[in-house]
Structures are given as C-alpha cells and as structure tokens.
Amino acid sequence: MSRVAKKPIALPKGVDINVANDTITAKGPKGTLSVAKPAGIELKVDGGNAVFSTESAEQIALTGTLRAILANMVKGVSEGFERKLELVGVGYRAAMQGKDLNLSLGYSHPILFKAPEGITIATPTQTEVVVSGADKQRVGEVAAKIRGFRPPEPYKGKGVKYAGEVIIRKEAKKA
Incomplete structure (x- = not known):
C-alpha cells in the first residue's frame, strides 16, 4: 500500500487549492496551475493541509501520483x-x-x-x-x-x- 498518498501536503501562506468540475486548481503568488482529478479520489483541504483519500485499492497508486503532482504544483505557485x-x-x-x-x-x-x-x-x-x-x-x-x-x-x-x-x-x- 502506498504511503505517499497518505502524507498531507502543507500549504504555505498565499496558496489556495480549489476542487471544481473534476479539476484541482492551485493558485499562488507565482501563478495558477491545474490538474484533472480522476473519479474515486477525494481531496480534503482543512487548515493548512491537503489530504487525499480513496476507497478503492486499485486507486492507491494513482492517488500517490496525484499527491506528488499536487505537491509540485503547490511548490511551483509559491516558490517556483x-x-x-x-x-x-x-x-x-x-x-x-x-x-x-x-x-x-x-x-x-x-x-x-x-x-x-x-x-x-x-x-x-x-x-x-x-x-x-x-x-x-x-x-x-x-x-x-x-x-x-x-x-x-x-x-x-x-x-x-x-x-x-x-x-x-x-x-x-x-x-
């Protein structure tokens, strides 16, 4: 089972994450980036952290990949x-x-x-x-x-x- 998918993403100040129409959008001081969200994967943003979850065992690997992509997006819109x-x-x-x-x-x-x-x-x-x-x-x-x-x-x-x-x-x- 993937451990990458369980790790929360810390959101720096000035970075917002929105989920709408199966698209995850990260907005920050360096710009705006978005990625498609596959069905069956949920993203919860609470406080300064974003956490992915899934119920399907087949989606675990995809969830870890999506988490890594979103972590790179957050770093990109904040630091570049x-x-x-x-x-x-x-x-x-x-x-x-x-x-x-x-x-x-x-x-x-x-x-x-x-x-x-x-x-x-x-x-x-x-x-x-x-x-x-x-x-x-x-x-x-x-x-x-x-x-x-x-x-x-x-x-x-x-x-x-x-x-x-x-x-x-x-x-x-x-x-």
Whole structure:
C-alpha cells in the first residue's frame, strides 16, 4: 500500500487549492496551475493541509501520483522551479534578444529559441542559461529542449549540459 498518498501536503501562506468540475486548481503568488482529478479520489483541504483519500485499492497508486503532482504544483505557485544549463566549448555563447534566447553553438547559424508562455529564460553570463517557471514539468521540458540543440559529447565534453551534470568521458582512439 502506498504511503505517499497518505502524507498531507502543507500549504504555505498565499496558496489556495480549489476542487471544481473534476479539476484541482492551485493558485499562488507565482501563478495558477491545474490538474484533472480522476473519479474515486477525494481531496480534503482543512487548515493548512491537503489530504487525499480513496476507497478503492486499485486507486492507491494513482492517488500517490496525484499527491506528488499536487505537491509540485503547490511548490511551483509559491516558490517556483528553475533549471540551470551550462555551455561548454570555445565560442559557445547564449544571449537574450528580448524574450528570445539566442544560442551560438558552433553551427553555421545562430539558434533562436522562443520562450513558451509561463517560462522565463535568463542568461546571467554568456555561458549560463537559467530556465524558471511555476510548472515543474514545463521547466524541465524547456531545459531539455535547449540541451537537445547540442548535447554534451563524450570525448571533449563540449555542448549544453545541466549544471552539476557529470559527463562520462571516453578515451580517444589509439593509432
């Protein structure tokens, strides 16, 4: 039996959770997020906690998943999420052009990436990109898309990598 589903979600000040028409909506200072609520799962909000419950044994796993998603939504609308990327390589640069990200990654042309709605992209230095927003899934998706333009290669480690990511290096061919 899942223990994740039984754990209550602490609601910080300024975060409201509403359940209407099989949709759970979390509203806070960083924005509003919503998720569909499956039938057979109940959500009770009392005091500063939200607790899920279900009567069906088949719904336990889904309840734990929904609890984890709602906990990420609550953290996202109160604090937000961010993912840092590093550009490694000679001449690899990132710069903002309005709301668009301009990447020079060793190709014959620059790559212009438009930030989706609800996602903020910043470049503190020429070799760092910070993707932030309220939705954890969308922040990770955008960071993965930017990394996909030039993934790190195993011989020299050049490319776009996550901050703190360890690239396993290969030895070059011997003659």
